[in-house]
Amino acid sequence: MKIKLLSKKNMFSYLDSILKIDQIQFKGKEKWQKENFIKSLPLKFELSLWAEEAGQLTGFLIASKKEDVCHIHRIAVDPTMTGKGIGSKMIAQLAKICHQKNLLKINAETFKKGMIRNFYLKNSFKIMPLQEQKKYALKKPVDRRAKFLRDSIVIEKRLKEEKLSKIVAIHQPNFLPWLGYFDKMAGSDIFIILDDVIFGSKGKNKVINRNQIKTPNGPSWLRVPIHESFLKNINAVTIDNSQNWQEDHLKTFYFNYKKTKNFEKIYPLLEKIYKKKYSKIIDFNMAIISLFIKVFQIKTKIVFSSELKVKGHKNDLLINLIKKVGGTHYLAGLGGSQRYLDEKLFHQNGLNIIWQEFQSPIYPQLWGEFITNLSAIDFLFSGDLSKVRVKNHKLIFA
Numbered sequence: 121m122k123i124k125l126l127s128k129k130n131m132f133s134y135l136d137s138i139l140k141i142d143q144i145q146f147k148g149k150e151k152w153q154k155e156n157f158i159k160s161l162p163l164k165f166e167l168s169l170w171a172e173e174a175g176q177l178t179g180f181l182i183a184s185k186k187e188d189v190c191h192i193h194r195i196a197v198d199p200t201m202t203g204k205g206i207g208s209k210m211i212a213q214l215a216k217i218c219h220q221k222n223l224l225k226i227n228a229e230t231f232k233k234g235m236i237r238n239f240y241l242k243n244s245f246k247i248m249p250l251q252e253q254k255k256y257a258l259k260k261p262v263d264r265r266a267k268f269l270r271d272s273i274v275i276e277k278r279l280k281e282e283k284l285s286k287i288v289a290i291h292q293p294n295f296l297p298w299l300g301y302f303d304k305m306a307g308s309d310i311f312i313i314l315d316d317v318i319f320g321s322k323g324k325n326k327v328i329n330r331n332q333i334k335t336p337n338g339p340s341w342l343r344v345p346i347h348e349s350f351l352k353n354i355n356a357v358t359i360d361n362s363q364n365w366q367e368d369h370l371k372t373f374y375f376n377y378k379k380t381k382n383f384e385k386i387y388p389l390l391e392k393i394y395k396k397k398y399s400k401i402i403d404f405n406m407a408i409i410s411l412f413i414k415v416f417q418i419k420t421k422i423v424f425s426s427e428l429k430v431k432g433h434k435n436d437l438l439i440n441l442i443k444k445v446g447g448t449h450y451l452a453g454l455g456g457s458q459r460y461l462d463e464k465l466f467h468q469n470g471l472n473i474i475w476q477e478f479q480s481p482i483y484p485q486l487w488g489e490f491i492t493n494l495s496a497i498d499f500l501f502s503g504d505l506s507k508v509r510v511k512n513h514k515l516i517f518a
Contacts, residue, residue: 121206123213126168126180131157134170137177145196152194157182161193163221169213171197171206179206181214183226190218192228195236205512211243211277218279227276229268233475237273241449241474242513244285245275247467287474287513288447290314290425290438292354293405295344296331296495297412299515300453300478306418306515307476308451312441315355315402316426328354329401331495335376336487339494342369346401355426357401366394373497379486380501386415390497412496416508416515435462439469449474481517 124130131138135157142152161184171179179197183190192214197206211226218226227248230237241247248256256274257265289308293315294301305311319328330343345360359365373390377383389411398404413422423445430440438461442450449472452461458475466473480492483503499517509516 121171121173121178121204121209123169123171123209126165126170126182128165130170131165131168134177134180138170138180141177141180141196141198142194144199162186166221167214167217169210171210173201179210181210183214185221185223188222188224190214190223190226192226195228203511203514203516207239208243208512215277215279223279225276225278227274229272229274231271232273235477237275238474238477240275240277241472242285242287243277244448245277246448246470246472248274248276249467250464285448286310286446287449287451288312288442288445289451290441292317292328293402293409294327294331295329295401295405296333296342296408296497297327298331298493299480299496299499300476300493302412302416302418302496303478303515304451304453304476305413305420306416306510307474307513308420310445310447311420311422312428312445313406313422313424314441315424316353317437319349319352319354319357328357328405333372333376333495334485334487334491334498335372338487339491340372342372342495344401344404353426355400355402355424358399359401359404361397361399370394373501376486377501381484382501382503382505385505386497386500412500415500415505416510418510418515434460435465439466439471442471443469448472451476454478483517 135154138157139154146152163185164183167183167185167190169181170177177198178201180194181192182194183192185191195207195210214226226245228240228245230240253269253274257268260268287308288310289304290312291301291304291314293313329346330341332339332341334340343365345363345365347358347360349357370391373387377387393407393411396407398407425441428441428444430437430444432440438450448470450466451474453476461473463473481499481503482490483499485491485498485502503517507516507518
């Protein structure tokens with residue numbers, strides 16, 4: 121694959137292909153017409169790029185110069201070529217060109233939420249401070265300012281003081297986590313295991329000691345029995361080994377998954393973990409999590425919050441943990457995080473939030489209709505493990 125300058129000649133040669141990709145990428149949003157692409161702008165044909173593979177256009181980036189800033193007007197990739205890092209390579213090439221032309225930063229307008237916003241943040245862009253956003257909006261026609269401030273943001277990549285981005289994710293040490301847990305781990309540079317917060321009631325923190333698998337009767341809970349732990353930190357919660365839970369779990373795995381394609385490979389690995397005796401739930405859970413990390417070939421650095429000696433509550437705790445490990449971006453889930461995360465507070469601390477975008481893969485399951493959001497152990501037994509890989513901060517299943 122090659123990244124080249126999009127000259128005026130190439131613009132006209134590939135205009136039909138550019139329009140086709142643009143219409144697919146921005147379906148239902150503001151579509152560009154031919155005149156938008158051929159319009160003359162300062163340094164446009166010295167900054168715009170196109171990606172090519174085997175003689176075919178696979179992506180494009182349209183940019184121009186505004187004072188000492190490079191502004192990206194449009195970036196799109198052929199939908200059949202996503203996941204190959206084409207967009208990131210165009211951004212990297214553009215940054216090199218801007219350095220050579222002594223431009224101070226690159227900026228772009230995008231929607232407040234969505235894949236394009238996340239793409240920019242993963243490529244070391246940061247959200248422009250709110251006061252600067254308002255000044256930026258004043259340059260727009262009066263009838264467009266309110267809509268811009270409501271729906272859009274400006275993100276920027278400062279070239280003269282650029283710091284490599286470091287994405288941090290934080291999660292409790294769940295029991296037999298779902299696939300989204302490991303997608304978040306793969307999407308981060310550092311994954312912090314939140315082990316020194318209060319466990320709370322069993323109902324509130326049920327993911328620490330229970331999760332669901334699939335059986336002939338539908339989803340079924342697997343539970344690790346624990347002693348009363350309401351006021352204890354997660355890393356101090358102990359297992360009630362007076363119950364024969366390990367043998368019960370192994371029998372459940374055996375009878376429900378013995379006919380799956382990966383049973384002969386996965387069951388002995390689980391059995392090896394379950395045959396050991398654990399006194400604390402965190403040690404058992406981390407043994408299981410380590411198995412998934414190995415099978416999925418995730419290379420992310422794992423850190424325990426208890427090792428960082430950081431204090432705080434809720435948003436403050438997360439911010440302090442991220443700053444302690446030198447993070448620049450926080451990868452957040454789309455579940456409960458949306459209810460309590462204070463984005464403004466994160467921005468005030470120089471941190472950007474990336475919202476995780478994960479869609480569970482569909483794979484062959486036993487026992488009828490496909491059920492999503494089960495423990496990832498269901499995928500380990502039934503999915504195609506040969507296709508699983510980490511690429512561009514994403515856990516890929518096909």
